[in-house]
Amino acid sequence: MRETIEILAGIIAVIFIFAPHEFAHAFVAYKCGDPTAKMAGRLSLNPLKHLDPAGFLLCALTGFGWAKPVPINPMNFRKYRIGLFLTAIAGVAVNYIIAFLAYPLFLVVFLYAHPATEIASYASQFGYLCFGYIFLYGLSIVVFNLLPLNPLDGFRVVESLTREINPVRRFLKNYGKYILIALVLESYLCAMLERYTNLPYVQYFDILGFYLQYFAKRILGFPITALWNVIYGLPFGYFPFVLV
Secondary structure: OHHHHHHHHHHHHHHHHHHHHHHHHHHHHHHOOOOHHHHOOOOOOOHHHOEOHHHHHHHHHHOOOOEOOOOOOHHHOOOHHHHHHHHHHHHHHHHHHHHHHHHHHHHHHHHHOOOOOHHHHHHHHHHHHHHHHHHHHHHHHHHHHOOOOOOOHHHHHHHHHOOOOOHHHHHHHHHHHHHHHHHHHHHHHHHHHHHHHOOHHHHHHOHHHHHHHHHHHHHHHHHHHHHHHHHOOOOOOOOOOOOO
16 A cells, blocks of 8 residues: 555656646747747646656656657747746746745645544655655756756756857757766666665766755755755754655
8 A cells, every 4th residue: 555655646746747847848938939839739737738658657656757848949939048048947947946835745744744544644644755756856857957968958058058159069969868868877777786786885876866866955955945944943954754
C-alpha cells in the first residue's frame, strides 16, 4: 500500500510541475506576440496537452523526466530578445513559485496531521509525499532546465543574451544535446553502480546528480525552507522529508 501511495504522490507531483511549466511558456509567448502555442492547443492547463508518456512515467518514478516542448516562433515576438528571454524563464519561474507554496503545505501535514485511523494515516502519508515531491521535483526541474544546453530553457536564455555568431552559443547549440545525453547516462550509470556495488564514493562521480542536489536543495531551496521554517518555529536549516 505504501508503494502505491508513493507512486500516486509522484504522479500528482509531476502533473503539478509539468503542466504549469509548459502552460507558462505558451502563455508568455502568446503575450509577447507569438500565437504558435495557442494555435497548437498548448495554451491550456490540461495535463494531457503537455505530458509526454515516457517522460511523465520516468519523472513520477525517479524524479527526472520531460514534457512535450511548447512550439514557439521567436520571429513573431514584438521584441525578439525580450520575448525569447521571458518565454524561456517563464516555466522555471512558475515551478519555483509552486515549490515555494508546496513547502508550507508539506510542513502543515508533517507537523499537524496526526491520523487516528488507518485510512487517515494513508491520507496523511499521501499528502506528506505529494507536497514533498512537488517541492523537490519542482526545484530539480528549475535547476535542470537552467542548464545552458540546447534544447533546454537555459539555452534559450543564452540565445536571448547573445548574437548568433557567438562561438559559445554555436557550440552549445550544436553539441548541447550530446552533452546533455552524456550527463544523463553518466548519472544513471553512477546510480546503478552505487545501488548494486554498495560503494558510496560512486556518488561523487555523478556530475548531474551533484549539480541537481547542490543547486536545487542547497541554493534555490534554502531560501524557501529557511523562511517557512522560521515562520513555523523550526530550526533554520531543517528539512524533514524522508520516504515513509
